[in-house]
Amino acid sequence: MTEIKNEQTKDLTPSRGLIGRAKAVDRIWTVVFYLVALFFLLLLFAFAGYVIIKGFAGATPEMFRFDRNGIGNYFFNTIYLVFLSLLISVPIGVMGGIYMAEYAKDNAFTKFLRIAIETLSSLPSIVVGLFGYLIFLVATHSQPSLLAGSICVAILSLPLMTTTTEDALRSLPPSYKLGSLGMGATLRQTIQSVLIPACVPRIITGVILAAGRGFGEAAALLYTSGSDTNIKWNPHAWINPSLNPFNPLRRGGTLSLKTWSSFTASVGAEDVANLSAAILMILVLSFSLLAHYLEGRIRKKMGDTK
Amino acid sequence: MSENSKFTARNLNLYYGDFHALKNINFEIEANKITALIGPSGCGKSTFLKTLNRMNDFVEGCKIEGDVLLDGKDIYKTDMSAIELRQRVGMVFQQPNPFPKSIYENVAYGPRIRGIKKKSELDEIVETSLREVGIWDEFKDRLHKSALGLSGGQQQRLCIARTVAVHPEVVLMDEPTSALDPISTMKIEDLAVEMKKKYTIVIVTHNMQQANRISDTTAFFLLGELIETGATKDLFLNPKNKKTEEYITGRFG
Amino acid sequence: MGTRKGYDLELKEINDRVETMGKQVLLAIDRTIIALEKMDVVAANAIMKNDALIDAMETDIEERCIQIVVKQQPIASDWRRLASYMRMISDLERIADNCSDIAIYIKKLASLKTVTPPAHLGEAFSSMRQMVADMVEAFHNEDLQLAEKVVKADDIIDELFEKNVQEIRDAIKADTDAIEQYLDYLFIDKYVERMADHVTAVASWISFITKGELNIMFTDRYARESKDNPQ
Numbered sequence: 001m002t003e004i005k006n007e008q009t010k011d012l013t014p015s016r017g018l019i020g021r022a023k024a025v026d027r028i029w030t031v032v033f034y035l036v037a038l039f040f041l042l043l044l045f046a047f048a049g050y051v052i053i054k055g056f057a058g059a060t061p062e063m064f065r066f067d068r069n070g071i072g073n074y075f076f077n078t079i080y081l082v083f084l085s086l087l088i089s090v091p092i093g094v095m096g097g098i099y100m101a102e103y104a105k106d107n108a109f110t111k112f113l114r115i116a117i118e119t120l121s122s123l124p125s126i127v128v129g130l131f132g133y134l135i136f137l138v139a140t141h142s143q144p145s146l147l148a149g150s151i152c153v154a155i156l157s158l159p160l161m162t163t164t165t166e167d168a169l170r171s172l173p174p175s176y177k178l179g180s181l182g183m184g185a186t187l188r189q190t191i192q193s194v195l196i197p198a199c200v201p202r203i204i205t206g207v208i209l210a211a212g213r214g215f216g217e218a219a220a221l222l223y224t225s226g227s228d229t230n231i232k233w234n235p236h237a238w239i240n241p242s243l244n245p246f247n248p249l250r251r252g253g254t255l256s257l258k259t260w261s262s263f264t265a266s267v268g269a270e271d272v273a274n275l276s277a278a279i280l281m282i283l284v285l286s287f288s289l290l291a292h293y294l295e296g297r298i299r300k301k302m303g304d305t306k
Numbered sequence: 307m308s309e310n311s312k313f314t315a316r317n318l319n320l321y322y323g324d325f326h327a328l329k330n331i332n333f334e335i336e337a338n339k340i341t342a343l344i345g346p347s348g349c350g351k352s353t354f355l356k357t358l359n360r361m362n363d364f365v366e367g368c369k370i371e372g373d374v375l376l377d378g379k380d381i382y383k384t385d386m387s388a389i390e391l392r393q394r395v396g397m398v399f400q401q402p403n404p405f406p407k408s409i410y411e412n413v414a415y416g417p418r419i420r421g422i423k424k425k426s427e428l429d430e431i432v433e434t435s436l437r438e439v440g441i442w443d444e445f446k447d448r449l450h451k452s453a454l455g456l457s458g459g460q461q462q463r464l465c466i467a468r469t470v471a472v473h474p475e476v477v478l479m480d481e482p483t484s485a486l487d488p489i490s491t492m493k494i495e496d497l498a499v500e501m502k503k504k505y506t507i508v509i510v511t512h513n514m515q516q517a518n519r520i521s522d523t524t525a526f527f528l529l530g531e532l533i534e535t536g537a538t539k540d541l542f543l544n545p546k547n548k549k550t551e552e553y554i555t556g557r558f559g
Numbered sequence: 560m561g562t563r564k565g566y567d568l569e570l571k572e573i574n575d576r577v578e579t580m581g582k583q584v585l586l587a588i589d590r591t592i593i594a595l596e597k598m599d600v601v602a603a604n605a606i607m608k609n610d611a612l613i614d615a616m617e618t619d620i621e622e623r624c625i626q627i628v629v630k631q632q633p634i635a636s637d638w639r640r641l642a643s644y645m646r647m648i649s650d651l652e653r654i655a656d657n658c659s660d661i662a663i664y665i666k667k668l669a670s671l672k673t674v675t676p677p678a679h680l681g682e683a684f685s686s687m688r689q690m691v692a693d694m695v696e697a698f699h700n701e702d703l704q705l706a707e708k709v710v711k712a713d714d715i716i717d718e719l720f721e722k723n724v725q726e727i728r729d730a731i732k733a734d735t736d737a738i739e740q741y742l743d744y745l746f747i748d749k750y751v752e753r754m755a756d757h758v759t760a761v762a763s764w765i766s767f768i769t770k771g772e773l774n775i776m777f778t779d780r781y782a783r784e785s786k787d788n789p790q
Contacts, residue, residue: 175403184393302406544771
């Protein structure tokens with residue numbers, strides 16, 4: 001121990017100039033990173049602000065109505081379609097994730113499956129839309145419907161849900177699983193009662209991303225859900241099922257489709273498009289905030305202060 | 307096999323792929339005693355512990371030869387399932403691993419997976435289990451708070467409560483205090499000594515003093531072999547094998 | 560070896576100091592034998608003064624043992640050694656004390672009229688001295704057989720003690736003027752017998768160190784006495 005000589009340690013001490021230079025470089029890069037972050041923040045605020053202000057500037061009270069002329073019904077359709085798509089993609093995606101993380105053996109089939117999931121996640125949405133059109137409408141001789149649209153959106157968000165769930169399960173401490181199995185629980189009990197509850201915050205994040213994608217989706221819905229909408233809120237009118245807002249088999253355009261169709265339709269409808277875009281923007285932002293709040297609450301309840 | 311033995315290992319060999327991890331182990335573990343397994347890292351003591359409740363089933367390429375008997379019944383060859391075995395032989399791990407649930411839910415977990423649903427029944431089990439490990443008074447006002455907010459020592463005692471909540475016969479402890487401070491360590495040790503009245507305890511430890519303090523029987527493993535086993539008071543005062551002596555006095559290697 | 564170098568060095572140091580203390584005690588016995596033979600008051604004083612040195616050695620070893628126990632938590636043979644050392648040094652210290660006790664009687668006897676000492680006292684003394692010498696050697700070599708020989712020799716001392724008591728009784732009957740002197744010899748005789756008991760204890764600790772078996776082979780005289788005279 002005592003053989004270590006003092007001179008050696010002295011040699012390793014960097015000179016004053018070297019430290020000064022390192023500090024300066026460090027400071028410069030810190031500033032650069034802050035600037036980049038600031039740029040993104042400004043971009044988001046400027047963009048969102050522009051869309052929202054411009055949207056509301058040209059708005060008239062009639063536009064907010066839940067009738068043929070207003071965009072209220074499109075607003076409802078957007079939420080309802082995303083809700084339907086999550087109803088499909090979340091259970092299947094989570095189960096797929098569980099399979100990939102807990103049951104899949106390390107073999108060629110799993111490898112193939114993984115490639116398939118990755119391919120699905122990079123599929124252009126217009127392709128999925130066309131696929132949906134051919135399968136759900138042409139092949140079954142059906143009319144465009146919310147259901148067909150939501151299935152297409154679900155297909156687009158399935159890989160995301162699967163990989164999110166798989167990653168969440170894989171990032172859990174192995175001790176949770178061992179602890180539960182060590183008590184005589186079966187693997188299914190362990191997954192259901194310990195692992196999945198522990199993954200909920202991460203899965204919620206996946207749901208937010210999936211929903212965000214659904215809100216803004218236009219291409220996949222273009223041929224599948226119909227871009228117009230005609231529903232009645234008076235229950236007496238529901239004798240005709242296509243007027244019932246909650247009937248998934250009816251046509252139903254979303255806000256993003258409305259934005260797109262209003263621009264291309266006629267002059268003067270531009271204001272409607274702008275308002276649709278603004279509402280969509282607010283919807284996405286508020287959903288994102290709500291979901292983050294929920295995630296935080298659940299994390300806190302689980303005691304995970306990270 | 308002696309009258310009082312809970313576990314009996316006969317000509318036990320274990321392989322991880324090509325690696326011969328346990329070599330012809332013959333060993334009896336007495337009921338209502340604390341048996342300490344000591345030895346350097348990688349000597350096979352943890353592996354042996356895991357064979358007792360088949361936790362090595364989860365290790366790929368693990369192959370077992372020979373017999374491991376629990377109350378005279380072979381746990382690998384009879385119709386006893388690993389699930390049933392683990393209900394009778396509980397385990398406490400090196401890192402305290404409470405589930406990310408409330409204190410109450412952690413203790414109620416075992417009874418719940420065994421199909422107990424009635425709240426009054428679960429309440430009672432939670433209380434008796436927490437009392438049994440001496441943390442009821444500490445926890446009774448925050449049963450529904452998250453278990454992850456507890457200190458390491460508290461978490462480990464909660465894990466022990468969670469284990470005893472299903473009334474196992476044997477509690478295996480894999481270095482249960484290696485992540486804890488000295489005071490928490492002492493509490494766990496006292497608890498283990500208290501618990502042996504009801505349970506058979508097998509503990510793996512790197513802490514020689516701990517093995518000496520709490521165990522009745524000590525077994526020394528080295529390179530997959532059971533080198534020496536005997537009453538703790540004899541083994542630590544007058545080990546018969548030179549390798550045991552070198553290891554326990556810290557002159558190894 | 561190698562992993563606990565400092566610890567091993569300190570254990571060796573303590574071992575050497577116990578051996579040195581044993582040699583010092585042997586030296587004190589030699590001086591006592593000569594002083595008694597020559598009724599040398601100056602030598603008797605020197606023996607008593609030297610006792611402080613042996614006391615200091617005992618304290619030093621005791622402190623070292625306590626320190627190493629607290630710091631290193633010795634177990635197995637290390638602990639057997641240290642536990643034994645702590646008992647041994649207290650017995651060694653008592654032997655040294657007995658030398659000083661005898662020195663006091665030497666001074667007293669020197670001031671009185673010279674009488675013929677009990678015939679077997681010299682033999683008892685030299686036998687006991689041999690036990691101490693053997694004990695020191697047995698300790699050095701960790702020689703179990705020699706240690707057992709020391710333990711067995713205790714019986715010889717017991718016999719010689721009885722013979723001396725008989726002789727002293729006869730001498731007092733023959734010459735009542737010399738009661739004072741013979742009573743002093745009686746005490747010296749008893750001290751020699753006690754010293755042999757202490758050496759026996761030290762020798763049995765040697766067997767504990769090497770064999771690890773705790774069978775302290777004290778004199779079995781109490782057992783014998785209590786059997787012969789049932790009360």
